[in-house]
Amino acid sequence: MLKMNHVSITFNPGTPDAKKALDDVNLHVLPGDFISIIGANGAGKSTLFNAICGSFMPDTGTILLDGRNITLTPEHQRAKQIGRLFQDPMRGSAPDMSIEENLALASGIGGWLSRVSARDKQRFRDRLALLGMGLEDRMRQPVGLLSGGQRQALTLLMATYQIPKLLLLDEHTAALDPGTAEKVLKLTEDIVRENHITCLMITHNMQSALDLGNRTLMMHQGRIIFDTSGEERASLTVRDLTDRFRQASGRALDNDRMLLSEQA
Numbered sequence: 301m302l303k304m305n306h307v308s309i310t311f312n313p314g315t316p317d318a319k320k321a322l323d324d325v326n327l328h329v330l331p332g333d334f335i336s337i338i339g340a341n342g343a344g345k346s347t348l349f350n351a352i353c354g355s356f357m358p359d360t361g362t363i364l365l366d367g368r369n370i371t372l373t374p375e376h377q378r379a380k381q382i383g384r385l386f387q388d389p390m391r392g393s394a395p396d397m398s399i400e401e402n403l404a405l406a407s408g409i410g411g412w413l414s415r416v417s418a419r420d421k422q423r424f425r426d427r428l429a430l431l432g433m434g435l436e437d438r439m440r441q442p443v444g445l446l447s448g449g450q451r452q453a454l455t456l457l458m459a460t461y462q463i464p465k466l467l468l469l470d471e472h473t474a475a476l477d478p479g480t481a482e483k484v485l486k487l488t489e490d491i492v493r494e495n496h497i498t499c500l501m502i503t504h505n506m507q508s509a510l511d512l513g514n515r516t517l518m519m520h521q522g523r524i525i526f527d528t529s530g531e532e533r534a535s536l537t538v539r540d541l542t543d544r545f546r547q548a549s550g551r552a553l554d555n556d557r558m559l560l561s562e563q564a
Contacts, residue, residue, distance in 0.1 A: 301329050301330055301331045301333070301365070301366060301465075301466070301498055302327070302328075302329035302352070302363075302364070302365055302466060302498070303327070303328050303329075303362075303363070303364040304325055304326060304327040304328075304351070304352075304361065304362075304363050304364075305326055305361055305362045305363075305364075306324050306325075306326060306360060306361040306362075307322055307324070307325045307326075307327075307351055307358045307360070307361030307362070307363060308320070308322050308323055308324055308325070308358060308359050308360045308361055308522075309321045309322040309347060309351060309356055309358050309359055309522075310359055313359070320521070320522050321344050321347040321356075321522050322344050322347055322348060322351060322358070322522045323344075323521065323522035323523050324361075324523070325344075325348065325361070325522070325523065325524060326524070327348075327517075327524065329466075329498060329500070330498075331498055332496055332498055333498055333499070333500075333513070333514060333515055334492055334493075334498075334499045334501070334512065334513030334514055334515070335499070335500045335501070335513055335514075335515045335516070335517055336501050336502075336503055336508065336509035336510075336512055336513050336515070336516045336517070337500060337501065337502045337503070337509075337516075337517045337518075337519060338502075338503060338504070338506060338509045338516065338517070338518050338519070338541070339518055339519035339520055340520065340545075343519040343520050343521065343522070344519050344521070344522040344523070345470075345502045345519055346470055346502065347522070348519070349384070349468045349470055349500070349502065351363065352378075352382065352466070352468065352500075353375055353378055353379070353382055353384060353468065354370070354373060354374060354375035354377075354378045355375055357371075357372065358371065365378075365381065365382075365465060365466065366465060381464055381465040381466065382464055382465065382466045382467075382468060383459035383460060383464035383466070383467045383468065384459065384467070384468040384469075384470065385452070385455055385456060385459055385467075385468070385469050385470065385472035386470050386471075386472065387470060387471040387472060387474045387475055388475060389448040389449075389451040389452040389455070389475055389476070390451070391455075392455035392458065392459065393443045393451060393454060393455050393458060394443065395442065395443050395444030396442060396443075396444060397442065397443060398439060398440050398441060398442055398443070399424075399428070399435055399438060399439045399440070399441055399443055399446075399454065400416065400421070400424060400439040400440060402443055402454065402458060403424045403427070403428075403439075403457075403458065403461065404416050404420070404424075405458075406457075406458035406459075406461040406462070407420070407423075407424075407461050407462065408462060421439070424436075424439060425439070427457055427461070428454075428457070430457075431453045431454070431457065431487060433449075433450055433453060435450060435453075435454065447480075448475060448476055448480070449476050449477075449480030449481075449483065449484060452472060452473070452475075452476060452484050453483075453484055453487055455472075456472070456484065456487060456488060456491065457491075460491050460495060460497060463495050463497060464497065465498065466497075466498050466499075466500070467492065467497050467498070467499040467500070468499075468500050468501075469488065469499065469500070469501040469502065470502050471502050471503060471504065472484070472488070472501075473485055473503075474503075474504065485508065485512065488501075488512075489512060499513070501513065506538045506541050506542075507538055509541070510533065510536055510537075510538070510541070514529055514533075515527070515528070515529040515533065516528050516529070516533055516536075516541075518541070518544065518545060518548070520545070520548060520549045521549075525545075525548040525549065526544050526545075526548060
């Protein structure tokens with residue numbers, strides 16, 4: 301489904317500030333995979349997503365989506381097939397436009413309400429009702445007035461309104477309070493499962509990395525150092541993951557949000 305072959309990216313090459321953000325990454329994602337990605341800050345997780353989306357072009361290597369080489373495909377063209385949510389709830393939607401207008405954009409109709417039919421409006425209401433947040437009764441309200449959790453849930457709905465080939469979740473619950481984050485994660489799991497979406501999710505919550513999806517990756521210094529699924533993954537604990545990180549990297553997870561998640 302998604303194949304990354306020997307992908308490397310170096311920031312500030314040829315300077316004293318040169319940093320290998322991705323280092324010979326090989327990744328094979330199967331259709332229907334829901335993969336959680338963990339790693340310390342600066343491990344290369346977001347850079348991995350930026351390479352997949354086309355925000356950063358790799359120095360070496362190839363990226364294939366459904367067998368088609370997209371290594372040099374512009375970001376805006378990839379966006380037709382790849383959905384993405386960010387940590388910041390303010391990204392991914394237009395704050396000055398209404399909920400209805402944002403959904404019109406996501407559906408491909410465009411932002412003009414005059415082009416939205418009664419059937420479209422009912423479809424929007426039905427989709428919003430699935431969120432369980434009462435947004436179906438507030439469709440004319442500007443998105444900028446929503447809470448962070450409401451906005452992130454709406455953005456998730458928008459990103460999956462037209463089912464993407466691949467959904468990338470970049471710590472999409474990190475800025476939310478624990479209760480809201482749990483609700484958005486449950487919505488995520490339901491939407492991904494019901495629509496059979498292939499999904500990669502970056503998280504600092506190590507328990508979520510083991511509970512959600514079918515596969516867990518660990519990154520360190522631009523490399524994938526651990527990849528687990530099946531029975532092996534099912535038997536792992538958070539302590540096992542921290543031990544694996546220590547063994548592979550030679551360091552503990554001190555002063556990192558992952559450690560806080562482990563203790564929560």
